[in-house]
Amino acid sequence: YRGLAATVDCNSRYVYLDPYEGANLTVAEAARNLSCVGAEPIAVTDNLNFGSPEKPIGYWQLAESCRGISDGCKALNTPVTGGNVSLYNETLDADGNPESIYPTPVVGMVGLIADLTKVCGQGWQSSGDLIYLLGDDKTLPTLGASEYLAVLHGTIAGKPPRVDFELEQKVQTACREGIRQGWIKSAHDCAEGGLAVALAESCISGKKGAKVKLGLSSTAAVRWDNILFGEGGGRILVSVHPEYQLVWEGFLQQQLGEESDIWQNLGFVGSGSEPLRILADDQGLIEVDLGEMGDRYFNAIERRLNGQA
Template sequence: EALLELLDDPTIASKRWVYRQYDHQVQANTVIPPGGADAAVVRLRPQQGEGSLAAANRGVAAVVDCPNRWVALDPERGGMAAVAEAARNLSCVGAEPLAVTDNLNFPSPETPTGYWQLALACRGLSAACSALDTPVTGGNVSLYNETRLPDGRMQPIHPTPVVGMVGLVHDLAQVRGQAWREAGDAIWLLGVPLEAGEAPADPRLSLAGSSYLERVHGAVTGRPPEIDLALERSVQGFLRQAIAKGLVRSAHDLSDGGLAVAAAECCIASGLGAHLEIPVSRTRVDRLLFAEGGARILVSVAPAQTVAWQEALDAAGVPAQCLGVVAAETELQIQQAAQPLLRLPVAQLAAQFEQAIPRRMGVDLPPTA
């Protein structure tokens, strides 16, 4: 029930009702259709004459991100997370993050809280851009975003420093999407691992400020998780190298909704199922399935690449867990100690995900082709 509730959240749900209404194949340069990957990818058309672009097979990837709940609760961590997630999304398609433009939407800076949010969010953006080598090349600022309530009080928006990031795809033949590719492929979690045993809770993962906490429990509270920028850099760098070497068949980052939502989105995009086994832990099951935090990416690896993949992981020293396999059966199964926690048909997941926005608009969206 919790997973279906999250997939019905318009922030998480499919945006197809929106993008199907405009031309997203301008000049046939769109490499991956909307909804197919973590970032948009557009072909760089070859240029006349000699030079590096004369016969290039390169592209540009772009994405926008902002975890507004996190920024409202901890502006510095939220600002860091916005940059880190944007870079992670570019890395998931195989693009090298290059630069940022920001759109700083905030309430009045003339209140102590408003000034604190603006100052700390900018500090977080700066720290993450420095750590990930993505300079801010431009942007704009919109302040005093507030609504006067009937009783005269001012209701401010969540501080929303939207990050737009662009990256370079060196070889369009190696672009990756979020859909599983083939049954039998191994599913790995890169980065911050799922918690196991009785160790103290990892501060880089939390239900605080999560979609689960807001959607299922109606609360936006707590301090968001710590942002491990060093791990972000190493995980993303490793993933881009693995994609370039053909070791990874799909990649999708864990963001809103955590592991369960990310796995469901990969199933929906592919039509294939997945069998996942999460570690035995004293950690709450909802934390394992729905906790959020940076530096986490789901990838699928073909059986033929198992040895090369393991050698690459050992050489890079990047934390990784094998969680299961892509399944021919069209359902998502998640279990712990061989006991089922979740079992849902992909068709049911897809219906919830695809119809969330159309249902609110009072229209029927035709199924995908």
């Protein structure tokens, strides 16, 4: 049986800081989310939410966002079939002056699933499965406009990631084919929060820990916050049963090149009693158990409403 998958995406912080790249990223992330369940992206509808287009900044944000959506859809061959527009969305600041909402061009995308028995979720499936990171172009992830800056430093600044649509196409195609062949057991895109948060979400959803080595020396002259929480790069985190390791890595070499170019084997899925461990060499960078991750994830809204961190 065939089926449809649908997703709705937009990171308004990206669009606020760079309307063109932010809209590009919205289209790319929507397609990536569909590819992570095994669906081929086929079409888009949009929902454009902006402030006043009569103001120069508002008009620029709207025009650049539309250009970004258009270019993104052309690159991924996903035509816009319709949509709606909501303008003049403003509130009053502390001094009583009109203040626009963040520009929010929401993209709704649908994808075709050729076989409903060949789909994936984001959670780990089995202890011992191998974890791979696809699309790991180390030049693209950035802390600009990131969740890390916003949450930990209270800062909305910097340039958001840029989209490499050629890389997106390669990585998404490889992910979909891996799901169709039955090699991939779980798939999850690295979006807000970067690699560390994507790993945590896969642990929470699958109720299993993981041991991951980043392939970097613990003494390397790198920004560890950028490695762990940098965003962008069209990255997808997948898990594969060990029996498919050789055929899967052979396929990746054909499609994406040699290991460490834009893909790497990171480690393996643990048991339900093991934590998420992220290491450089054998030195630990992050170790957190499932209970603590789940508590932070499932009770975050309640904490925020109660004024807690």
